[in-house]
Amino acid sequence: MRRSGWYGFLRLFYSIKDNLAVLTSLRHLWRTNRPLVVLLGGMVLLLALYTYLLLVIEEKYEERQKLLIAIRNLADDSFRSKQPTMEEHKEGLSQTIKRLESPTQSRTQGRHIPEWQPPTCEPKQNVAFVKVHKAGSTTVQSVFLRYGYFHNLTVMLPGGRNPASFSWANNPSPGDAYPVSGGVYNILTHHARYHPETIQARMPPDTVRVAIMRHLLDHLKSMFNFIHLNTKYKLLSITPIQTFLENVTDYAEIDSKFYEGRSPTRNFQSFVLGFDQMKDVGDESTEQHFREVTTDVPFVMILEHLDESLVVLKRTLCWSLADIFYDWTARNYRKFYYKSSSLSDLAMENHRKWSSIDYALYEHYNRTLWEEVAKGGEDFALELEHFRTMNSNVNEHCRIDPKGSRSFPATKWSMSWTVDAKFCKQLRQERFIWDWKLAMRQNEKLRRERLSP
Numbered sequence: 001m002r003r004s005g006w007y008g009f010l011r012l013f014y015s016i017k018d019n020l021a022v023l024t025s026l027r028h029l030w031r032t033n034r035p036l037v038v039l040l041g042g043m044v045l046l047l048a049l050y051t052y053l054l055l056v057i058e059e060k061y062e063e064r065q066k067l068l069i070a071i072r073n074l075a076d077d078s079f080r081s082k083q084p085t086m087e088e089h090k091e092g093l094s095q096t097i098k099r100l101e102s103p104t105q106s107r108t109q110g111r112h113i114p115e116w117q118p119p120t121c122e123p124k125q126n127v128a129f130v131k132v133h134k135a136g137s138t139t140v141q142s143v144f145l146r147y148g149y150f151h152n153l154t155v156m157l158p159g160g161r162n163p164a165s166f167s168w169a170n171n172p173s174p175g176d177a178y179p180v181s182g183g184v185y186n187i188l189t190h191h192a193r194y195h196p197e198t199i200q201a202r203m204p205p206d207t208v209r210v211a212i213m214r215h216l217l218d219h220l221k222s223m224f225n226f227i228h229l230n231t232k233y234k235l236l237s238i239t240p241i242q243t244f245l246e247n248v249t250d251y252a253e254i255d256s257k258f259y260e261g262r263s264p265t266r267n268f269q270s271f272v273l274g275f276d277q278m279k280d281v282g283d284e285s286t287e288q289h290f291r292e293v294t295t296d297v298p299f300v301m302i303l304e305h306l307d308e309s310l311v312v313l314k315r316t317l318c319w320s321l322a323d324i325f326y327d328w329t330a331r332n333y334r335k336f337y338y339k340s341s342s343l344s345d346l347a348m349e350n351h352r353k354w355s356s357i358d359y360a361l362y363e364h365y366n367r368t369l370w371e372e373v374a375k376g377g378e379d380f381a382l383e384l385e386h387f388r389t390m391n392s393n394v395n396e397h398c399r400i401d402p403k404g405s406r407s408f409p410a411t412k413w414s415m416s417w418t419v420d421a422k423f424c425k426q427l428r429q430e431r432f433i434w435d436w437k438l439a440m441r442q443n444e445k446l447r448r449e450r451l452s453p
């Protein structure tokens, strides 16, 4: 007893002595190396500011949104027209909600809706989502992230240099993902080229594969704006997309210089789905891959018909309605001066030839989507309406009263359900926050497992 007390005292003495030594050496550092100390201090401050933005501002959604818009304005040099303010943004939002609400109420009113019955199917929880850039995929990604987090599933998180993707624009490779307990992932939803080998190696055999596509011309415009192609191609005309498409093969030369043989404009969405983007429809290997992809990925969401797509997804995966609610605020929303410009016939025809695989794929998947919708019949139509009403109610609630809660009675398609502050927060939570939370949870589980084998 006395012995350990003596040792404790000795340890305390030495630690005070060490701390004093650190202080003196810091003072010495300050005298001799002032610029270095200032630099280090500055870096610590920046880090603190970054952490503040990451964690604290997360609570203050609107302020953060304003900040992001301001940062984007600064960064976007091709920006010419006025950026939407928060007010305009909201205005657009409530208009969309109104538009969607009005037909809904008239059709379901006064009709007898059968009561909620628990589903007879088992939810499918293993999903590989091919996140196509600039196709509204961020909105859908957050649905998958929320589902994975809520159901304690493992999400494949990029462990490489880019926290948002797996070795983009190459195929993902085995060392790309953070390890998890058990080594098997339930959900893949970060940017990755479609790569069946990775899915087979890292995910359960019953993994459902799904993707999203967007109308080709809108996608092209969005891509153009996103990576400032008009500046790169020196397209100073008022209709850069039209000039580009009318002379598309000339610009392809410039493409190959910038992007090392890859093209940001040609068959881009197909490229994400594993196609060789420099080929055309009719080519033997293209046709072969087309057959494989359309078999392995039977269903692809279409951004222009997002609500229909989500209800088909819900039915395919046997999920609940609350699983597919999504944030109305368009993620990565950008406005640019040529967004709604119309194109000449020549330009559109050239685009069709230039991105022939994209067109074939988009048309195929739009057709299969509507076949599914038709198969669902009247029941699908009613569920879709119900989903739209509920989703707009939830969004409206979270916008007006994000800290409160609101209950919804059971209907045929959903059990009684309450939206609360936690759900509102998760509905609009950004990817990097999800990544951070998922990584904490997954690493903790792995660590505990390694400690107690």
Ligand SMILES: *[C@@H]1O[C@H](CO)[C@@H](O)[C@H](O)[C@H]1NC(C)=O
Residues within 6 Å of the ligand: 150, 151, 152
């Ligand atoms: C997820 O895990 C937590 C903590 O272990 C548990 O309370 C919760 O019920 C789990 N959720 C589901 C959907 O299994």
Ligand SMILES: *[C@@H]1O[C@H](CO)[C@@H](O)[C@H](O)[C@H]1NC(C)=O
Residues within 6 Å of the ligand: 243, 246, 247, 250
């Ligand atoms: C683009 O094509 C138009 C005709 O379609 C032609 O007049 C123009 O010179 C071409 N521009 C370039 C840069 O090739």
Ligand SMILES: *[C@@H]1O[C@H](CO)[C@@H](O)[C@H](O)[C@H]1NC(C)=O
Residues within 6 Å of the ligand: 215, 304, 366, 367, 370
């Ligand atoms: C998809 O197909 C449906 C049904 O044929 C059609 O009404 C719709 O316009 C198509 N969507 C797009 C964006 O082309």
